[in-house]
Amino acid sequence: MTQLEQAKKGIITPQMKKAARAEGVEPEMIRQGIAEGKIVITQNRRHKSINPLAIGKGLRAKVNANIGTSPDQQNAEEEIEKLRMAIKVGADTVMDLSTGGPVAEIRKAILAESTVPIGTVPIYQAVVEAVKRKKSIVELSVDEIFEVIESQGKEGVDFITTHCGVTRESLSRLRSQGRLMDMVSRGGVLTVEWMRYNKKENPLYEYFDRLLDIARHYEMVLSLGDGLRPGCLADATDRGQVQELILLGELTKRAWDKGVQVIIEGPGHVPLDQIEANVVLEKQLCHGAPFYVLGPLVTDIAPGYDHITAAIGGAVAGRAGADFLCYVTPSEHLRLPTVEDVREGVVATKIAAHAADIARGIKGALKKDIEMSRARKKLDWERQINLSLDPERARNIRKSSLPADSDVCTMCSEFCVIKKQR
Amino acid sequence: MTQLEQAKKGIITPQMKKAARAEGVEPEMIRQGIAEGKIVITQNRRHKSINPLAIGKGLRAKVNANIGTSPDQQNAEEEIEKLRMAIKVGADTVMDLSTGGPVAEIRKAILAESTVPIGTVPIYQAVVEAVKRKKSIVELSVDEIFEVIESQGKEGVDFITTHCGVTRESLSRLRSQGRLMDMVSRGGVLTVEWMRYNKKENPLYEYFDRLLDIARHYEMVLSLGDGLRPGCLADATDRGQVQELILLGELTKRAWDKGVQVIIEGPGHVPLDQIEANVVLEKQLCHGAPFYVLGPLVTDIAPGYDHITAAIGGAVAGRAGADFLCYVTPSEHLRLPTVEDVREGVVATKIAAHAADIARGIKGALKKDIEMSRARKKLDWERQINLSLDPERARNIRKSSLPADSDVCTMCSEFCVIKKQR
Numbered sequence: 001m002t003q004l005e006q007a008k009k010g011i012i013t014p015q016m017k018k019a020a021r022a023e024g025v026e027p028e029m030i031r032q033g034i035a036e037g038k039i040v041i042t043q044n045r046r047h048k049s050i051n052p053l054a055i056g057k058g059l060r061a062k063v064n065a066n067i068g069t070s071p072d073q074q075n076a077e078e079e080i081e082k083l084r085m086a087i088k089v090g091a092d093t094v095m096d097l098s099t100g101g102p103v104a105e106i107r108k109a110i111l112a113e114s115t116v117p118i119g120t121v122p123i124y125q126a127v128v129e130a131v132k133r134k135k136s137i138v139e140l141s142v143d144e145i146f147e148v149i150e151s152q153g154k155e156g157v158d159f160i161t162t163h164c165g166v167t168r169e170s171l172s173r174l175r176s177q178g179r180l181m182d183m184v185s186r187g188g189v190l191t192v193e194w195m196r197y198n199k200k201e202n203p204l205y206e207y208f209d210r211l212l213d214i215a216r217h218y219e220m221v222l223s224l225g226d227g228l229r230p231g232c233l234a235d236a237t238d239r240g241q242v243q244e245l246i247l248l249g250e251l252t253k254r255a256w257d258k259g260v261q262v263i264i265e266g267p268g269h270v271p272l273d274q275i276e277a278n279v280v281l282e283k284q285l286c287h288g289a290p291f292y293v294l295g296p297l298v299t300d301i302a303p304g305y306d307h308i309t310a311a312i313g314g315a316v317a318g319r320a321g322a323d324f325l326c327y328v329t330p331s332e333h334l335r336l337p338t339v340e341d342v343r344e345g346v347v348a349t350k351i352a353a354h355a356a357d358i359a360r361g362i363k364g365a366l367k368k369d370i371e372m373s374r375a376r377k378k379l380d381w382e383r384q385i386n387l388s389l390d391p392e393r394a395r396n397i398r399k400s401s402l403p404a405d406s407d408v409c410t411m412c413s414e415f416c417v418i419k420k421q422r
Numbered sequence: 423m424t425q426l427e428q429a430k431k432g433i434i435t436p437q438m439k440k441a442a443r444a445e446g447v448e449p450e451m452i453r454q455g456i457a458e459g460k461i462v463i464t465q466n467r468r469h470k471s472i473n474p475l476a477i478g479k480g481l482r483a484k485v486n487a488n489i490g491t492s493p494d495q496q497n498a499e500e501e502i503e504k505l506r507m508a509i510k511v512g513a514d515t516v517m518d519l520s521t522g523g524p525v526a527e528i529r530k531a532i533l534a535e536s537t538v539p540i541g542t543v544p545i546y547q548a549v550v551e552a553v554k555r556k557k558s559i560v561e562l563s564v565d566e567i568f569e570v571i572e573s574q575g576k577e578g579v580d581f582i583t584t585h586c587g588v589t590r591e592s593l594s595r596l597r598s599q600g601r602l603m604d605m606v607s608r609g610g611v612l613t614v615e616w617m618r619y620n621k622k623e624n625p626l627y628e629y630f631d632r633l634l635d636i637a638r639h640y641e642m643v644l645s646l647g648d649g650l651r652p653g654c655l656a657d658a659t660d661r662g663q664v665q666e667l668i669l670l671g672e673l674t675k676r677a678w679d680k681g682v683q684v685i686i687e688g689p690g691h692v693p694l695d696q697i698e699a700n701v702v703l704e705k706q707l708c709h710g711a712p713f714y715v716l717g718p719l720v721t722d723i724a725p726g727y728d729h730i731t732a733a734i735g736g737a738v739a740g741r742a743g744a745d746f747l748c749y750v751t752p753s754e755h756l757r758l759p760t761v762e763d764v765r766e767g768v769v770a771t772k773i774a775a776h777a778a779d780i781a782r783g784i785k786g787a788l789k790k791d792i793e794m795s796r797a798r799k800k801l802d803w804e805r806q807i808n809l810s811l812d813p814e815r816a817r818n819i820r821k822s823s824l825p826a827d828s829d830v831c832t833m834c835s836e837f838c839v840i841k842k843q844r
Contacts, residue, residue: 071835072825099837127837180795182843189839232795233780233788271788272741272781298737298777300791300798303806304815308733308770312777315720315734319694333798333806334816335823336832348730355720355734358655359694366655366693369722373602373654376722376755384725384755393726394756401757403494410758413493415521415549417611421604 002219002259003041007034015041019054024364030054037252038288040261042093042117045219047156053092053117055263056290060362061318061353062092064119064292064326065346067110073336074101076109082342083110089346089390091327093159095119103128108155117158119223122149123187137190138197145203146210153218160220161265162211163187164204164251165244166227168195174228174240181231184268188227208251212258221261223292224248229268232300236270237278249285263290263324266317270296275313279320292324293317297332306332307341307348314349318356325349347390354389379407379418424641424681425463429456437463441476446786452476459674460710462683464515464539467641469578475514475539477685478712482784483740483775484514486541486714486748487768489532495758496523498531504764505532511768511812513749515581517541525550530577539580541645544571545609559612560619567625568632575640582642583687584633585609586626586673587666588649590617596650596662603653606690610649630673634680643683645714646670651690654722658692659700671707685712685746688739692718697735701742714746715739719754728754729763729770736771740778747771769812776811801829801840 006013012027016034019041020027033039039056055062065086067079079098086094093116098106103125111118126148127137152160166188174183183189191202204211215222226248228240235241248264255262264286270278275296282291295310296317302309310328318325329337329345337345357365368387375383381398388394401410408416428435434449438456441463442449455461461478477484487508489501501520508516515538520528525547533540548570549559574582588610596605605611613624626633637644648670650662657663670686677684686708692700697718704713717732718739724731732750740747751759751767759767779787790809797805803820810816823832830838 070832071837072832073823100835124837131836180792181799182840184839186834186837186839189842190837193842232798233791234795272737272777299773299780300794301776301809302769302773302811304810304812304819305769305773308730308773309777311730312734312737312774315694316738331819331823331833334819334831334833347724347727351721351724351727351730352734354723355694355731358721369655370602372722373656376654377603387723388726389724390726397726397753397756401495401753409756410492410494411753411756412608413522414553415493415546415608415612417606417608418604420611420615 002216004034004256004261005259007031015043015052019052022051023054023059025059029058033057034261036288037256037262038290040221040263040290042158042221043219044153044156044158046154047111047118047158049112050115050117050158056323057288059323060365061322061356062324063090063346063349063353064093064095064324065091065342066095066097066326067342068096068098069100069103069106070336071100076101076106078339079106080109080113081339083113085339085342086346087114087116089343090350091116091346093117093119097121097124099124099128111156119159119161120152120157121161121187122152123163123190125152127190138194140194142203142207146214149211150214153214153220157220159223159263161187161223161225162204163191163225163227164202164208164211165224165247166191167202167205167247170228170240170244170247173243177239179238179240180234183228184231185225185227185229187225191227208254212255212260215260216258221263222255223263223265224251226265226267229266229294230270232269233271236267237274241267242281245282245285249287252286252289263292266291266293266322267296268294269300270298270313272298272312272316275316276320279317279322283321290323291321292326293322294326295328297328303333304330306330307345311348311352314352315355318353319359325353343390350389377418424638426456426678426683427681429453437465437474441474444473445476445481447481451480455479456683458710459678459684460712462643462685462712464580464643465641466575466578466580468576469533469540469580471534472537472539472580478745479710481745482787483744483778484746485512485768485771485775486515486517486746487513487764488517488519488748489764490518490520491522491525491528492758493522498523498528500761501528502531502535503761505535507761507764508768509536509538511765512772513538513768515539515541519543519546521546521550533578541581541583542574542579543583543609544574545585545612547574549612560616562616564625564629568629568636571633572636575636575642579642581645581685583609583645583647584626585613585647585649586624586630586633587646587669588613589624589627589669592650592662592665592669595665599661601660601662602656605650606653607647607649607651609647613649630676634677634682637682638680643685644677645685645687646673648687648689651688651716652692654691655693658689659696663689664703667704667707671709674708674711685714688713688715688744689718690716691722692720692735694720694734694738697738698742701739701744705743712745713743714748715744716748717750719750725755726752728752729767733770733774736774737777740775741781747775765812772811799840
């Protein structure tokens with residue numbers, strides 16, 4: 001029986017207990033959330049080296065970091081460094097999106113090294129391997145696509161993005177309206193290439209039950225991808241995007257009926273005033289399934305600073321009820337991120353998630369803020385640094401500019417208001 | 423006659439025309455906003471080297487950068503570098519908060535060099551000069567305090583922060599509730615020191631008309647400071663803060679009656695779910711006067727990243743109607759900012775302001791985003807870089823990791839979705 005099936009039967013599993021402890025909530029709350037589909041517990045049956053992670057309603061918003069090689073940047077060791085950095089600064093999950101070099105080996109190394117759940121986009125491996133065999137994505141058989149998914153389940157991947165909602169119907173809606181940026185999801189575009197060449201429906205939609213069987217077997221969470229997500233503000237919340245979301249809602253029910261847990265992926269590029277509506281829409285159309293957003297980015301004109309653009313959108317989405325925030329790094333739209341970019345991206349998104357948790361009244365969310373304020377009031381610098389989201393960064397900044405009086409900092413020096421009010 | 427008096431009489435001044443042109447709006451819209459107190463036009467009569475800047479209702483949200491020395495960091499040249507950097511990356515105004523070294527000379531150099539309006543906190547100069555004469559702030563006479571303000575008006579300072587709302591009444595409300603962090607405004611704390619020692623009411627409150635006469639004479643905008651702003655999330659929106667805001671609303675009406683333009687300063691540290699309420703409160707209690715917020719910071723635990731914490735709060739405040747966003751830098755709570763910190767702080771706050779402008783439907787706000795999206799669709803990298811908020815940063819990141827195929831970037835390389843959909 002899967003976690004979802006057990007939850008429905010009223011069984012509290014060891015995984016639920018562990019996840020509840022990590023969240024500081026009652027196991028029954030986790031069980032109920034899973035039974036309703038509003039919480040997922042993320043851990044492949046075979047991925048024993050990690051702790052099960054609960055994502056969803058009433059819980060702390062979670063942060064994902066994307067890592068992985070590209071054809072231009074194939075340094076596998078650097079990806080392991082990125083994994084370590086992401087975990088060090090607080091990522092709750094990591095997705096390996098490798099598309100360059102020996103992607104299967106890189107993934108295995110990441111799965112072995114990680115202490116947090118690992119997600120993937122299996123279609124990437126399928127296409128990389130096709131290219132290696134001098135084939136195109138379009139020549140892959142349906143069986144070959146499912147074999148890749150199966151192999152990743154067997155290896156222990158905890159959650160997978162599958163672009164099941166990129167269908168003839170959603171594509172036709174996308175085209176009837178037209179778009180400035182067309183599609184920007186790699187998995188979505190690869191799917192469309194395959195569909196067009198083979199003149200067939202999306203196999204992950206047509207044979208969705210086959211996908212469910214694999215996910216069920218390995219207890220992989222299905223992260224239903226938003227292949228039609230907007231790639232710029234002007235394209236946000238359009239027919240194609242919303243049509244896909246309707247389909248994902250239908251698939252969610254089918255997954256639940258087979259005991260498979262589901263997360264719904266969301267945009268992308270969204271103006272600040274449309275973010276809450278996007279969250280409400282997902283919660284309604286997808287029956288409360290956890291919402292996993294990419295940013296959203298609230299402007300298109302800040303390359304070099306898109307971790308900030310995404311943190312703004314993520315905080316607002318989180319406050320509105322988004323459960324899972326995918327980071328964006330300062331390198332977005334410019335290059336594959338570096339290890340330092342991973343640090344910046346994770347911390348920016350942690351800030352967004354934490355600000356949302358406080359605003360939503362998540363139990364204990366404000367505790368660290370209160371402790372920090374007490375440390376500030378005491379001018380206890382060591383404690384301030386240790387309570388920081390990134391103590392290393394805070395320490396280095398302070399060390400770079402030491403005041404004559406070690407009680408204060410060089411911003412105010414002798415005019416320090418805290419010292420004055422003692 | 424002041425700008426406000428002329429606006430009330432239906433006169434469109436050359437300053438209003440210039441500011442309207444810069445905003446892309448009708449001069450009559452600016453005039454009407456000024457007449458109602460909902461827009462200010464910022465330019466000291468004597469500060470001829472800058473363009474008049476309009477701030478307020480229906481206009482693009484503006485960004486301020488704080489610069490200035492401290493007793494520990496007295497390098498005047500570096501402050502000029504910070505001024506140049508702030509303007510280069512798009513600050514609309516700069517405040518010189520110098521408290522170290524020859525503060526009057528530093529200010530004069532900044533006023534001469536700047537192409538944007540300059541703000542100050544005159545009480546800082548008063549206290550620095552008192553300390554130089556081996557006196558304490560508390561020994562300053564009321565005349566000496568007003569003389570400093572007068573001298574700064576004469577020099578051409580465009581807007582000044584005065585903590586007029588720190589009064590016996592607001593302090594008593596603050597104390598009746600109690601606080602985790604007490605006061606965190608330097609100007610506010612200096613005022614309290616003076617009041618306590620001299621057993622007198624705040625002179626800027628008691629002799630508010632004298633302040634108005636000076637502001638009126640030089641056409642300085644009064645930025646009514648929030649001396650009781652919260653210094654941590656736990657203290658937000660408390661009695662002291664709201665009592666001060668009530669007083670500032672009363673003073674606003676008095677200023678308008680004397681033809682003086684007013685901006686209201688706001689917090690500070692505010693949980694995400696209280697930001698909109700803070701904006702609504704200011705707009706109601708202060709009769710629609712422009713709202714100038716510091717951040718707000720949406721968590722206390724991110725030293726090293728407070729430009730991001732502030733950008734989240736600023737975007738949400740801006741969307742709710744805040745007109746003027748003061749930046750926060752990555753060095754906040756740790757040290758005096760560097761030139762690079764100024765860059766990061768200004769760009770982060772520009773992102774917040776721009777995201778808010780788009781959400782509020784400010785005319786033309788989305789134009790650059792659409793142009794950027796078109797450049798992305800064309801894979802026109804030079805244009806993408808030039809349309810960026812910080813082209814230098816975007817260019818350097820791209821240059822650091824060049825793809826084999828110059829059409830794409832190293833994130834996706836040959837799997838570039840845009841190239842695939844051509």
